[in-house]
Amino acid sequence: xxxxxxxxxxxxxxxxxxxxxGYGGFAGAGIGxxxxxxxxxxxxxxxxxxxxxxxxxxxxxxxxxxxxxxRPLSGKPD
Numbered sequence: 001x002x003x004x005x006x007x008x009x010x011x012x013x014x015x016x017x018x019x020x021x022g023y024g025g026f027a028g029a030g031i032g033x034x035x036x037x038x039x040x041x042x043x044x045x046x047x048x049x050x051x052x053x054x055x056x057x058x059x060x061x062x063x064x065x066x067x068x069x070x071r072p073l074s075g076k077p078d
Contacts, residue, residue, distance in 0.1 A: 004059045006031075009038040012060035016040050023048050027067055034061060043067045 004012075009031050016029045020042065027043040039061040042053070047066050054062050 002059070003037055006038060008058065009040060009060050012057035012062070013040045015057050016042055016054070016062060019054070020051075023051060027070070032063075034063065037061060039063055041065060045069050 013029050013031060020026050020029075025044050025046040025048055027045050029040055029042045032039055032041045040057065040063070042062060042064045044064060044066050045068060047053075047064065053064050056062060
């Protein structure tokens with residue numbers, strides 16, 4: 001089995017951004033590793049319930065993670 005190239009993964013990431021950017025709770029996507037394979041990691045503030053989440057784009061695996069809400073640190077900056 002041939003591993004996806006970095007260009008394959010970049011293309012899959014662009015497709016994920018196009019498909020999911022309009023959904024509430026979408027926090028972004030990045031490139032990472034699962035074992036020896038490059039994958040697209042999709043981050044969610046809250047996992048959507050109204051959409052079937054893609055597990056693959058072409059030969060590229062897609063993982064989904066709940067990262068929660070982004071909040072500023074408390075206190076004043078130094």
